[in-house]
Amino acid sequence: MATKIEKLVADYDHQNFLRWLEEFPDQVEKACRLGQNINEAPAPPAGLVVGGMGGSGISGDLVASYCRNDAEIPVYTVRDYNLPAWVDSSFLFTAVSYSGNTEETLSLYQQAVERGCGLLVVSGGGQLIDRADEAGHPVIKIPSGQPPRASAPYLFIPLLYLLDKMGCCHGPSENDLGETLKHLGNIVEELAPGKEANFAFELVRKVYDKIPVIYGSAGMTGTLALRLKNQFNENAKMIALANELPELNHNEIMGWQQMAESPENYIALFLRDSGEHERIKKRFSISGEILSSSVAGIETMRSRGDSLFCRMMTLMLISDYTSYYAALLRHKDPSAIENIEALKKKL
Ligand code: F6R
Numbered sequence: 001m002a003t004k005i006e007k008l009v010a011d012y013d014h015q016n017f018l019r020w021l022e023e024f025p026d027q028v029e030k031a032c033r034l035g036q037n038i039n040e041a042p043a044p045p046a047g048l049v050v051g052g053m054g055g056s057g058i059s060g061d062l063v064a065s066y067c068r069n070d071a072e073i074p075v076y077t078v079r080d081y082n083l084p085a086w087v088d089s090s091f092l093f094t095a096v097s098y099s100g101n102t103e104e105t106l107s108l109y110q111q112a113v114e115r116g117c118g119l120l121v122v123s124g125g126g127q128l129i130d131r132a133d134e135a136g137h138p139v140i141k142i143p144s145g146q147p148p149r150a151s152a153p154y155l156f157i158p159l160l161y162l163l164d165k166m167g168c169c170h171g172p173s174e175n176d177l178g179e180t181l182k183h184l185g186n187i188v189e190e191l192a193p194g195k196e197a198n199f200a201f202e203l204v205r206k207v208y209d210k211i212p213v214i215y216g217s218a219g220m221t222g223t224l225a226l227r228l229k230n231q232f233n234e235n236a237k238m239i240a241l242a243n244e245l246p247e248l249n250h251n252e253i254m255g256w257q258q259m260a261e262s263p264e265n266y267i268a269l270f271l272r273d274s275g276e277h278e279r280i281k282k283r284f285s286i287s288g289e290i291l292s293s294s295v296a297g298i299e300t301m302r303s304r305g306d307s308l309f310c311r312m313m314t315l316m317l318i319s320d321y322t323s324y325y326a327a328l329l330r331h332k333d334p335s336a337i338e339n340i341e342a343l344k345k346k347l
Contacts, residue, residue, distance in 0.1 A: 005201055005325070013328065017334040021191075024153070024317050024320070025181050027151070031157035031158060035159070041162060042092060044167055045090060046091050049076050050075065050076070050096055051093060051094070051104075052079070054149070055151065055230070056122075056155055058230065060078075060096065062312070063159045063160060066156075072167075073168045087112070088115055089115060092118040092119075093117040094119075095109040095121050098124050098148035100121075100126020101127050106131075119137040120162070123139065150320075153313070160172060176308075176310060187318060188317075208325075213266050215242075215243055215269070218247065220315075222244030225271050228240070229241065253291075256294040259295065264296050270284060270288070271301050271319075272284065272303070301318055
């Protein structure tokens, strides 16, 4: 007999978004192989600037947070039409757009060409690849046909290997990858719709009819908090807030007084990782005490494994299941993004 969750999948996942979660481990492995196959790395630039929007733009933040304790050059994300004035020919500009047709990213790419930056394109097709091919700029071509937000591994992992090959940072090792694939495989099994007692689904039952307030800490979990907010927005069609410690202790913590007027409307999600600074651990604990009267509950999601790569990818996949199940509980098709498409058409 079908489980309650399988029935929701059958009723609302009209375009089989579930397959992107099930194939996530495979995508991670393929993305690593794409990165390993980069055979010509440029000389180390002054910095890496990643230009992109939405599910593509977050790849710049993912690279930056992966490398932040290791990279010898700055990694900076631009989500806009214009490059900052300081981006000059000493920088490597990487245009990341899954569709290859996002106008902000095309504008940045054009500016980077005009400024004589080193250039690289990560894309599944579209105008970006046409322009790069015409100009002879290197392209990391990723498989097309999936939603950009379900393609994060393809969109950022190859850049870790590129940075490694340029001598700017250590990309994932084969051991890291092995550990990661093992943990990701377990998560896919544990969180499958056929598993009635499924911790992501149980967690989401407390979340889907409230405003999730998602907190990580500066770096990896902070970036994943923003990504999870975006996944709740796009997959589950719900509003969500994201912020990171320690910064939120200096401002947003005061806004909790407004939330305390209707705590039943909010639920906190803490993204936790074994690599946290000792003071961040303490801040999570004290913040939780103060926050508890402003929210209906505080839930915790934890990364798994030893290597940073594994911890990052496991928390990403657990987050993705969470937003997917939120969509189903809200009776939404997780693949549909009507407002985004309507706006792009009207532009
Ligand atoms: C859709 C999604 C969006 C897109 C964004 C930019 O799944 O995640 O946030 O990523 O609209 O489009 P691309 O990625 O094609 O440049």
